[in-house]
Amino acid sequence: MKEMFLRAILTVDETMNTVTMILSIVSGILAIVAEFKIRSRRNKKSWVIKLIIIVSIIVVTCTVVRKNITQVPDIVGKTYSDACNILSNNDLSYNLVLDNGIYVMEQDPVAGTIVKRNSRVELVTEPIGNNAEVKRIWEESLDVSYGNIAVTFKDTNIILEDSGKTVQCYGNVLEDYTVKKAYLLEETVGVEYHDYILDDSVMIFKNIPQGIPFKLIVLLEGYEEASTEVTISSQNMEGGTYHFTWAMMSDHTETLLPTIFYVADGDKSTANNVKYLQDVQLWVQWPDETVWNGDYYTDREGAFPYGILINRDQTIRVKLKDPFENGNEYECELTLHVPEIGEANPKSIIFVKKNGSCNVSSTDEYFMW
Secondary structure, three states, X not given: OXXXXXXXXXXXXXXXXXXXXXXHHHHHHHHHHHHHHHHHHOOXXXXXXXXXXXXXXXXXXXXXXXXXXXXXXXXXXXXXXHHHHHHXXXXXXXEEEEEOXXXXXXXXXXXXXXXXXXXXXXXXXXXXXXXXXXXXXXXXXXXXXXXXXXXXXXXXXXXXXXXXXXXXXXXXXXXXXOEEEEEEEOOXXXXXXXOOEEEOOEEEEEEEEOOOOEEEEEEEOOEOOEEEEEOOOOOOOEOOXXXXXXXXXXXXHHHOEEEEEEEEEXXXXXXXXXXXXXXXXXXXXXXXXXXXXXXXXXXXXXXXXXXXXXXXXXXXXEEEEOOOOOOOEEEEXXXXXXXXXXXXXXXXXXXXXXXXXXXXXXXXXXXXX
16 A cells, blocks of 8 residues: 555656645645634634645645655666666665676666665676677667577597697587586677577577677586587578587596507518508598598508597597509508506507408507517
């Protein structure tokens, strides 16, 4: 009841309220004077004058109350600067409780609350990009089509590196993972998209503007925070969705240990002199992969051109293209071993012969012959 009464008072314009109060005071004074005159004449019909006096008292009381209260405005979605100005114009003070960015995300008391003037409103701000109103205005200015982004995550069981920099990663598809953070960031304006769904372990962001470069930032439990550039277009989408696979790095990367393999001529190699083959083109079918990845070329020492880091034994398939320039291709299966504690980095040699045979031996096994 009190809340309804205060809201009713606030609906009256303050200037009009002041004018009404002045008129009520004047009316009240005139009514009191008239009351005394009537009493002096002993006229019993003074109830009208009494009513005027009562109404005048009520109006004056409401006006005084009106001047001491105000309604908290809605400032969620406003910039912090604009919010402060709006609150000041409504005779309210403010306090920044949590400063996460530019736009007001929360306010306390909430909009519409009736409070005394000079009361304090506590504010929480957030970055520009996570503000729905800013995002809406930005999207309206784009005039572009929209599409979806679907991400399949893979574990990092194998890393190829060159001079300490990761070149490629391979591993099993992740299922039943826990997402700690995931969003798309448009870095120029700062707009962010945090809404996604998980459909059969695939992360899907819907209704993303086409042709706009985004940075996808993801943190999965047990993995390092990672980011990658994503731009969707009609050229890379299928059925309105851009699909891609992303290898995530475990947050225990120290468990990845180095290994390597070589390619050698099985016909000419001996225990004392291995004839390594350089510049041999090859492809690799990594574990759980159905496609051949390449083109790779052996280096001057006949080794696979990148360092290989693994966290457990991995069986791969290797296809060699025409190492003897006779038009033949050779395929073989190779197991990359994780070294034991105190053991030297394991090295494997693929021995190929012109007759088509392909054998694999570790360097320790071969040189012990």
